[in-house]
Amino acid sequence: xxxxxxxxxTLFDNATLNLIExxxxxxxxxxxNRARGEHLSGKGGSSTDFADxxxxxxxxxxxxxxxxxxxxxxxxxxxxxxxxEEMHVxxxxxxxxSMLFEDKLLRAKQLAAAFGIxxxxxxxxxxxxxxxxxxxxxxxxxxxxxxxxxxxLLSFLEGVQGGGSIPVEKAIETMLRFHRxxxxxxxxSDFLTFGDISRPMNLLYSAGLEVWGLQVLAESEINPNxxxxxxxxxxxxxxxxxxxxxxELLNVYQDQRIWLQEMLHSMCRSRQGRFMSVxxxxxxxxxxFDHLCRQGWVLR
Amino acid sequence: MKWPGFVNLFGAWFLLxxxxxxxxxxxxxxxxxxxxxxxxxxxxxxNDQRVNSPFQKFRRNLLLWLQILxxxxxxxxxxxxxxxxxxxxxxxxxxxxxxxxxxxxxxxxTGKTRLELVKDKVREQIDNLTGDQRIALFSFSNTGRRLxxxxxxxxALTKALDALQPTDLPGKLDDVLRMAAxxxxxxxxxTVTIMxxxxxxxxxDFELPFSLDVQRVDMGGPNIGxxxxxxxxxxxxxxxxxxxxxxxxxxxxGAELQLFEDGEQKQSxxxxxxxxxxxRLVFPVSTSQVKLLEARLVPAGFDSLAVxxxxxxxxxxxxxxxxxxxxxxxxxxxxxxxxPNIELEExxxxxxxxxxxxxxxxxxxxxxxxxxxVRLFVGVVPQDLQELIKVEEDVSYVVDWNRTAPMLRHVQLxxxxxxxxxxxxxxxxxxxxxxxxxxxxxxxxxxxxxLQRREGLxxxxxxxxxxxxxxxxxxxxxxxIAANVVESALKQASLSDVAAAPTGVLPPISVDGNRTxxxxxxxxxxxxxxxxxxxxxxxxxxxxxxxxxVMDGGNxxxxxxxxxxxxxxxxxxxxxxxxxxxxxxxxxxxKQVDSxxxxxxxxxxxxxxxxxxxxxxxxxxxxxxV
Numbered sequence: 001x002x003x004x005x006x007x008x009x010t011l012f013d014n015a016t017l018n019l020i021e022x023x024x025x026x027x028x029x030x031x032x033n034r035a036r037g038e039h040l041s042g043k044g045g046s047s048t049d050f051a052d053x054x055x056x057x058x059x060x061x062x063x064x065x066x067x068x069x070x071x072x073x074x075x076x077x078x079x080x081x082x083x084x085e086e087m088h089v090x091x092x093x094x095x096x097x098s099m100l101f102e103d104k105l106l107r108a109k110q111l112a113a114a115f116g117i118x119x120x121x122x123x124x125x126x127x128x129x130x131x132x133x134x135x136x137x138x139x140x141x142x143x144x145x146x147x148x149x150x151x152x153l154l155s156f157l158e159g160v161q162g163g164g165s166i167p168v169e170k171a172i173e174t175m176l177r178f179h180r181x182x183x184x185x186x187x188x189s190d191f192l193t194f195g196d197i198s199r200p201m202n203l204l205y206s207a208g209l210e211v212w213g214l215q216v217l218a219e220s221e222i223n224p225n226x227x228x229x230x231x232x233x234x235x236x237x238x239x240x241x242x243x244x245x246x247x248e249l250l251n252v253y254q255d256q257r258i259w260l261q262e263m264l265h266s267m268c269r270s271r272q273g274r275f276m277s278v279x280x281x282x283x284x285x286x287x288x289f290d291h292l293c294r295q296g297w298v299l300r
Numbered sequence: 301m302k303w304p305g306f307v308n309l310f311g312a313w314f315l316l317x318x319x320x321x322x323x324x325x326x327x328x329x330x331x332x333x334x335x336x337x338x339x340x341x342x343x344x345x346x347n348d349q350r351v352n353s354p355f356q357k358f359r360r361n362l363l364l365w366l367q368i369l370x371x372x373x374x375x376x377x378x379x380x381x382x383x384x385x386x387x388x389x390x391x392x393x394x395x396x397x398x399x400x401x402x403x404x405x406x407x408x409x410t411g412k413t414r415l416e417l418v419k420d421k422v423r424e425q426i427d428n429l430t431g432d433q434r435i436a437l438f439s440f441s442n443t444g445r446r447l448x449x450x451x452x453x454x455x456a457l458t459k460a461l462d463a464l465q466p467t468d469l470p471g472k473l474d475d476v477l478r479m480a481a482x483x484x485x486x487x488x489x490x491t492v493t494i495m496x497x498x499x500x501x502x503x504x505d506f507e508l509p510f511s512l513d514v515q516r517v518d519m520g521g522p523n524i525g526x527x528x529x530x531x532x533x534x535x536x537x538x539x540x541x542x543x544x545x546x547x548x549x550x551x552x553x554g555a556e557l558q559l560f561e562d563g564e565q566k567q568s569x570x571x572x573x574x575x576x577x578x579x580r581l582v583f584p585v586s587t588s589q590v591k592l593l594e595a596r597l598v599p600a601g602f603d604s605l606a607v608x609x610x611x612x613x614x615x616x617x618x619x620x621x622x623x624x625x626x627x628x629x630x631x632x633x634x635x636x637x638x639x640p641n642i643e644l645e646e647x648x649x650x651x652x653x654x655x656x657x658x659x660x661x662x663x664x665x666x667x668x669x670x671x672x673x674v675r676l677f678v679g680v681v682p683q684d685l686q687e688l689i690k691v692e693e694d695v696s697y698v699v700d701w702n703r704t705a706p707m708l709r710h711v712q713l714x715x716x717x718x719x720x721x722x723x724x725x726x727x728x729x730x731x732x733x734x735x736x737x738x739x740x741x742x743x744x745x746x747x748x749x750x751l752q753r754r755e756g757l758x759x760x761x762x763x764x765x766x767x768x769x770x771x772x773x774x775x776x777x778x779x780x781i782a783a784n785v786v787e788s789a790l791k792q793a794s795l796s797d798v799a800a801a802p803t804g805v806l807p808p809i810s811v812d813g814n815r816t817x818x819x820x821x822x823x824x825x826x827x828x829x830x831x832x833x834x835x836x837x838x839x840x841x842x843x844x845x846x847x848x849x850v851m852d853g854g855n856x857x858x859x860x861x862x863x864x865x866x867x868x869x870x871x872x873x874x875x876x877x878x879x880x881x882x883x884x885x886x887x888x889x890x891k892q893v894d895s896x897x898x899x900x901x902x903x904x905x906x907x908x909x910x911x912x913x914x915x916x917x918x919x920x921x922x923x924x925x926v
Contacts (some may be wrong), residue, residue, distance in 0.1 A: 256344045
């Protein structure tokens with residue numbers, strides 16, 4: 001990725017941006033606000049997308065009577081069009097210290113930007129929250145819609161440098177105190193937390209947000225190459241853990257990592273959400289245009 | 301199950317070094333710090349049940365455990381552990397080593413003698429001596445010999461052991477056990493160990509004051525040897541020489557038996573014997589002069605024991621038995637005259653004319669200056685017994701007699717009537733006679749009727765009653781008694797039978813009195829010895845098979861030879877048990893010579909191995925760290 005003045009953002013190049021702009025989010029449920037928006041929801045809307053026919057009843061707007069059918073059948077039928085309702089896309093980017101390893105935060109910001117751009121292009125209300133405890137850095141982007149907001153979103157994400165030790169579950173609860181509106185909550189994090197993640201998941205679900213969990217792990221976390229007697233230091237809390245013969249424990253480590261992924265996947269699925277784990281070493285293109293498409297997260 | 305013992309129990313105090321070892325281990329344990337994004341996954345790894353299994357916990361501190369193991373092994377080595385042998389562990393251990401002739405039996409495969417095998421085992425015991433233990437070495441053949449005092453000086457013990465050589469003597473335990481028993485007064489001896497091949501007499505005349513640990517070495521190879529050699533006069537100048545050959549193995553063993561006369565081979569026979577059946581061969585020899593014979597066995601195959609392959613025998617010069625009988629003893633003169641090869645001196649006087657005879661038959665105590673190895677006194681009470689035995693004018697009769705005495709063999713005396721009554725003095729008893737060297741051969745109703753006394757090579761008989769005043773001359777037994785006394789004289793003069801002398805002590809040799817002679821032994825040694833007043837050389841040690849020359853200055857006086865002549869030794873067959881006065885001790889074949897086995901060096905090697913492994917593991921773990 002080259003950073004030139006002609007580029008719209010430092011997160012990815014314009015070519016990638018063009019591809020992203022053509023993509024659409026594909027939520028499992030239609031969790032939308034009743035407020036008018038551009039997200040097609042149920043029948044009876046005023047959009048141009050046809051949905052169904054129904055019998056004419058007194059008081060119906062005559063403009064929606066299908067006169068072609070009336071001419072053939074001599075009976076009035078009302079054409080119904082899909083609603084265009086407002087859907088929230090909440091981006092929650094984990095920018096704690098643990099995300100500062102091996103381009104994890106960069107990949108998280110790129111993915112969040114991609115989801116945000118897709119939402120804004122689809123006239124969804126996109127808001128963003130960054131999980132960090134650094135003073136002077138932006139931590140919240142209020143909900144907004146329209147393509148004009150793309151610049152703000154990218155600036156917000158570019159301004160997030162990360163740091164601190166706020167756990168992801170606590171950050172979700174904090175976010176929910178500010179957010180109102182149904183839609184999708186995209187949580188980009190490593191989900192490496194000692195806390196209970198099921199409670200914030202429940203809160204998101206009850207708030208009408210479909211949980212999309214995107215775990216970003218560094219390659220050293222997926223395939224750690226450690227041996228001998230080591231003292232591990234937590235990058236966030238500076239806690240230590242003595243490990244003897246680390247190479248002997250790698251099998252157990254992998255089991256635990258896979259178990260964590262399965263547990264998160266199960267949590268999201270049970271709340272009609274999605275979950276995927278990617279490596280920060282993977283290219284953005286392969287994640288966006290291959291994995292996410294094949295998993296049905298987005299439409300091209 | 302026997303637990304191992306420890307020589308140095310105080311070494312266990314070094315286990316306290318475990319405390320600083322553990323403390324230092326944890327103080328010195330430096331782990332490389334590695335920053336990770338989050339400990340969440342690693343914490344769950346540590347909390348995993350599999351990681352917390354006891355084995356995994358053990359592996360986590362493998363270095364510490366290896367160090368503890370190495371230290372424990374080193375401390376164990378320092379405590380000098382040893383496996384206890386079957387023999388009790390005693391501070392004072394007398395070792396009685398059999399050096400009899402059979403110990404020189406050679407094993408065909410290894411070429412080692414039994415004594416060398418025993419010496420190897422003893423050397424092992426000496427090497428394995430623990431701090432408090434003392435060993436005293438004894439050797440024994442027909443007598444015992446102390447080699448060392450109780451000592452833990454390995455050098456001195458080994459030196460004494462190395463100098464030990466097998467003898468040509470049969471084995472006998474009595475003497476050496478008495479020597480060991482003497483030590484029980486000054487040392488707390490619990491067990492005496494005998495290291496032998498088991499070729500010992502079964503019966504041992506000894507009361508054991510300690511327990512006996514008889515340890516046997518393996519049997520030697522096959523053996524064939526001469527176990528008997530004797531000669532009997534068959535004519536005035538004719539001898540029949542008998543040689544018995546025995547073997548130790550079940551299979552027939554062949555050999556050539558050669559007979560040498562004065563060093564020149566004259567005859568030979570082929571023999572085949574097994575341990576089931578020995579062979580007795582007869583060689584006719586004609587000689588009127590003194591002749592030294594040697595029977596030499598040349599085995600056809602491997603022979604385990606060489607020392608029993610030759611035996612020496614001296615044939616005396618041929619002559620008639622020189623006899624003097626008192627003129628008054630007509631019945632005795634008549635009875636003696638009819639015996640063959642007799643030169644009876646016809647003398648009208650009451651005293652013999654010559655100075656030396658083979659047999660004197662007298663009716664009074666003194667017979668002038670004449671000497672004879674066999675003397676018979678008729679109607680005489682020995683001078684020194686006259687106060688104990690009185691002859692009264694009364695009738696007496698025979699109550700009992702010694703039927704096994706050579707003088708009274710084949711004689712019936714129960715109906716003999718005697719017109720005199722030899723009577724023991726009041727208060728005197730047979731015991732008093734025995735204390736003065738007399739043996740009662742015939743007991744009368746009031747006192748001894750016949751006495752016997754041995755003095756050196758000579759023997760004297762006394763009829764305390766006069767035979768002419770009894771019915772004895774009219775009995776069949778009388779000529780038999782006369783024949784017996786002649787036979788006894790013939791034997792004393794070696795005129796009828798001679799037997800080869802076994803090793804041990806040379807038989808008495810008649811020479812000039814009070815004169816110094818030199819004995820040249822088969823081993824090449826020269827022993828100076830002095831004859832007694834009676835002209836006898838006796839008590840000369842003969843520990844080797846072979847010819848002994850008696851030299852007077854540079855002149856050869858006579859030669860005499862010896863042989864092993866022991867069926868027990870030649871058979872190489874061990875006894876299963878030794879019978880003592882009150883108990884029996886088994887000589888178990890399975891119970892091989894055994895000793896305490898120290899294994900501190902194994903502990904030290906293991907400790908070294910553990911240290912090496914620990915070093916490798918440490919280097920590997922350190923080198924592999926990220």
